[in-house]
Every structure is written in C-alpha cells, then in structure tokens.
Amino acid sequence: MGLTIGVDVGGTKIAAGVVDENGAILARTRVPTPADPQWAVGAIADAVKELRAEHQQITAVGVGAPGYIDRGRSTVLMAPNINWENEPLKARIEDLVHLPTVIENDANAAAWGEFRFGAAARHDDMIMITVGTGIGGGIVIDGRMHRGAFGVAGEIGHLNMVPDGLPCGCGSKGCWEQYASGRALRRYGRERAAAEPVLGKRLLELNEGVADTITGSQITQAAEEGDQLSLDVYEELADWLGRGMADLASLFDPGVFVLGGGVSDSGALLLDPVAKAFETYLIGGVHRPRADVVLATLGSAAGIVGAADLARQI
Numbered sequence: 001m002g003l004t005i006g007v008d009v010g011g012t013k014i015a016a017g018v019v020d021e022n023g024a025i026l027a028r029t030r031v032p033t034p035a036d037p038q039w040a041v042g043a044i045a046d047a048v049k050e051l052r053a054e055h056q057q058i059t060a061v062g063v064g065a066p067g068y069i070d071r072g073r074s075t076v077l078m079a080p081n082i083n084w085e086n087e088p089l090k091a092r093i094e095d096l097v098h099l100p101t102v103i104e105n106d107a108n109a110a111a112w113g114e115f116r117f118g119a120a121a122r123h124d125d126m127i128m129i130t131v132g133t134g135i136g137g138g139i140v141i142d143g144r145m146h147r148g149a150f151g152v153a154g155e156i157g158h159l160n161m162v163p164d165g166l167p168c169g170c171g172s173k174g175c176w177e178q179y180a181s182g183r184a185l186r187r188y189g190r191e192r193a194a195a196e197p198v199l200g201k202r203l204l205e206l207n208e209g210v211a212d213t214i215t216g217s218q219i220t221q222a223a224e225e226g227d228q229l230s231l232d233v234y235e236e237l238a239d240w241l242g243r244g245m246a247d248l249a250s251l252f253d254p255g256v257f258v259l260g261g262g263v264s265d266s267g268a269l270l271l272d273p274v275a276k277a278f279e280t281y282l283i284g285g286v287h288r289p290r291a292d293v294v295l296a297t298l299g300s301a302a303g304i305v306g307a308a309d310l311a312r313q314i
Contacts, residue, residue, distance in 0.1 A: 242277020
C-alpha cells in the first residue's frame, strides 16, 4: 500500500499528514479543534480532503483520537477533552471522505509510530510512556499493538500508585500521573521553592519571586544551569517514573521503554535519573536482563506517522 493519511486529534488542534510506507511525511496541515464536538468530525474530514487534493493516490486514513476506542477501532467510547461519547467516528469520517478509515487511541498511534519508524524500531516488544500534562502510553507485544479484550488497554497513567493519594481527573485517587507527569513536576518545583526560598532562589528569580506559578520550562532552565533544587525536583519525578516502569516490566517484560511527551524534551535531565530509578526498582535486579530506556525520536510527528501506518492494516 502506498500513501495514507494520518490524523492526530488533540484538544486544541487537529494535525494531519500524508505518509509514505517508510514513515516519511510528505505534506501536512493543521486546524483548530472546534469547540463543538459535532463540528470536530467535519474538521477532521476537511483536513483529509485538503491533503487528498494534492495527493490523489491516498488509499486509507488513520485517526489517532483521545479517549477510549472500542476493539473494532471504529467508535470513540469516551473522549472527555472533546466531549465525545459513543461517537461512531469511523463511519462518519468514511461517509465524508469516501476512504477506508481506522480509529486508534492517540497514545497508541504515537507508540506505533515509534515502534515502526522511531526509537523502538529494532524491538518486538516495547512500551511508550508519554510524559506531558498527564501520562499516556502504548504497548506493543510480539510486534502487535496490545489493545486488550475491549480495546482500552494501555491507560498506564491511571495505575494506582498511592492508595487514597492525590485526586485525579479520572475520578480516582493516587494515579501514577499525579506523581510522574509534567503537572507533578510543576507541583514539586512550586512546593519546594515556597518551602525553601533560599534553595529555591533561582526558580523564584525566574518567576519574579512568585512560587505558585513556576512553570515546567523554568524548572528545566534552572536544572540545565545546575540549580540543585531543580535537579532534585527532576530526581523526584524520575523516581516515580522508575517505580511505575519497574511494575510494567514485571507485567510485560518489554525490550525497551520509550519516553515521549513534552517533559521528555528535557533530554538527559529526565532520561538519566529515570533509567537509574528503573534499575533500582526492577524486581530481580542484576539477575535479569533490563529493558533499554530511550527517548522518543519522532516528536510531534509520532501520532500522524503511527495512525497513517495503522491505516495500512485495514
């Protein structure tokens, strides 16, 4: 199969691209995600039509959408950020663009992109962890995307790490993403700077002396400058990530963990302490092989590339 279109649907934007069989993006477009969820389907279709106008040989469409997708990869069971519920997205898009279409969870699509053409390309078993405002993920086992019996596997950000811990947007308490995400990084930095203003001097300087609005980028900047408190904040985040990854390794035994999402842009600041924490918490320690821990390489293109490649499996 030749060219396909991959669509990455986010809460604020819809990004789409024409992708060849080698994972190269030949053309792109992006539009704002409409506030009205019923208009979002039309916006996806419009993006596909725009790209198809210049590439007539498109054979299929893959859509990476947030939320729970049914096992048949056709219906969005729930997508809180877009307010979809039991949305028959596959059928509606096919009616508008007249091309075979597959729907996949957006984190799964990104994981598949990294598996096929990115950081995990030489592995058969991988887990991708997207560390952004929350935590998302995708799991590949024996070269196949693991979706589970109902299609909703891979929601790793909501593993319960702390019984009766911090409340999560999902309605539960103590979810992993409350302790190991970009939101957690900001919270650690703000709390430490407020409690220890002498040690937090650099962070406070970067934010005009105000602790409770310190940003993740400011924490990263200070850490890159060698600020000890900011480095400690990254260590705390990494410790929680390593704990969860060790649990996932016990369950799935992947060959590689791929770290993606906005926080992973900090590079070695995150990667090195995470790899160390993972090794510390891994059951069996030196007596078992350890998965590689690497950074994602496709960046924001991963969802487009992965969705487009999954469309070739229709």
